[in-house]
Amino acid sequence: MVGTIPEGARPLPQKAPGAPLMSSGTGTPIASPAPAAKPPIDVDVPDPIVEIRDFDLWYGKFQALEGVSLRVPRNQITALIGPSGCGKTTLLRSINRMNDLIPYVRARGEIAVDGRNIYDPGVDPVEVRRVIGMVFQKPNPFPKSIHQNVAFGARINGYRGDIDELVERALKQAALWEEVSDKLSESGLTLSGGQQQRLCIARAIAVSPDIVLMDEPCSALDPIATQRIEDLMRRLAEDYTIVIVTHNMQQAARVSDRTAFMLAGDDRTGRLIEYGTTDQIFSTPRDERTEAYITGRFG
């Protein structure tokens, strides 16, 4: 892996948990106190797979994110919470460069995945998205058969193995196989909302990503379908790293290992307010704004 990192990549030094993190090369301390009140960066993340450092993002002239630093632990579930417009979806979509598809988007800072900054000029966003899959707010199966939906990513990536087997495996992992095994050639749109979302999860994991980003994956679903997806997420976390955006604080508390609370100021620019283990955030938040949000006093 290290051998394949092109010039310009900056592999992170392996740190013991709790050790202060310094980025190599430039000598800029990551956790340096910034002019404005810098969000407390959680340095106690063992084996991070994604490291976001001082990330800013603009839509045209509007700054949507400022100074976000966050380390996402491997094979765990990290939840991004916060009121509407706080930038959590923008941050999520930055992790697989989905925001590149929006005209006039500009980003500054770094998001390193396994030590490789995906905003490096030499990085192909298409390759990034092959490693970092995504599940969207509204289930968006392709208007193709269930089989084709799952096989889509593998096909375009030139998968050489047995496609049928891959489809079956992905559907089983997504806890959908039992319900659709006898109608794989039917359109994905014939499924119920919850099934469609699990189909989208199967589609995402069929390309064997390292990370799956989920943008409010249950917001369009009923409570029973929501619970199935949440159970599924817990199981998927054994094999994948999951980052989930959610409006639902109970959901974050139920499924996630770590929680990041974001908030937009009066300038509507989103910032990371607090990040920690989910237990800590929900029991003893350090920032009063976090406490106000999780206790339902605003947002």
Next chain:
Amino acid sequence: MAASANQVRFARNRRRHLIEQAIGGALFACASVTVVTTVGIVVILLGEGATFFQDVSVIEFLTNDRWTPLFASKNFGVLPLVSGTLLIAVGASLVALPIGTVSAVFLSEYASPHVRGVVKPVLEVLAGIPTVVYGYFALTFITPLLRDSFFPELGPFNAVSAIVVVGVMIIPMVSSLSDDAMRAVPVALREGAYGVGATRFEVVTRIVLPAALSGIVASYLLAISRAIGETMAVTIAAGATPHLTFNPLESVQTMTAYIVQVSLGDTPHGSLEYRTIFAVGATLFTMTLGMNIIARRVVGRFQETYE
């Protein structure tokens, strides 16, 4: 007491009811205009065409390879007109459908909002140029250009110059309508494909085009119908000599060009020569109808319907 109070409460408002009815009726009347017109055209075409076929057999009409109804030795074989029409329509489609589709893909999927804002209106201006201008453009520019560069034997009237200008004329129809159809495909579908590592080209070919197929084919149909129906530019560029040929370097006459020639000429109303135009019109109508039916089947077979 309570019952009568309720009658007052939910009483039908006569005036509002009448207005609603009148609005419905007015809308129906407007919608009927097109239906009535279409039915009227079909009835007249078929009726007048039928009287033509009392004098000329359908067999002769469909098999004779000469079309000379205005000459002393009359021949009523429609094939030369059909071949001329098909030559222009197919040729123009070969020019316009690929260029128009690729332009639409560019506008919808590749162009920045700024570029699109400039290119799309400019393309649509092409559709606003009077066809007579296209005709003379073909006659005085395209034909000499082709003669000087490729075909020294090219006559002043030839199908190829008409093909080029009609093709250019219908590009904006294809590009603009196909662009609309592609942009109507939900962004969520594109994102789903990008999310598993699809390239832009893969998103276009595997997601956007199949989902937008019905709109794209509709644009093709409109464009081809326009190419078949185009009269003025073709008459000026391709001439008025019916030939049973598929050689684009020759002069041809299309069905619509013939209809204009007869209706503007001094052919007496009601004569056999005059009634040929209804027979030709009915043939043209049948051809376009058949094309529409086939296209619907194609769309039904390959369309990937979203929502």
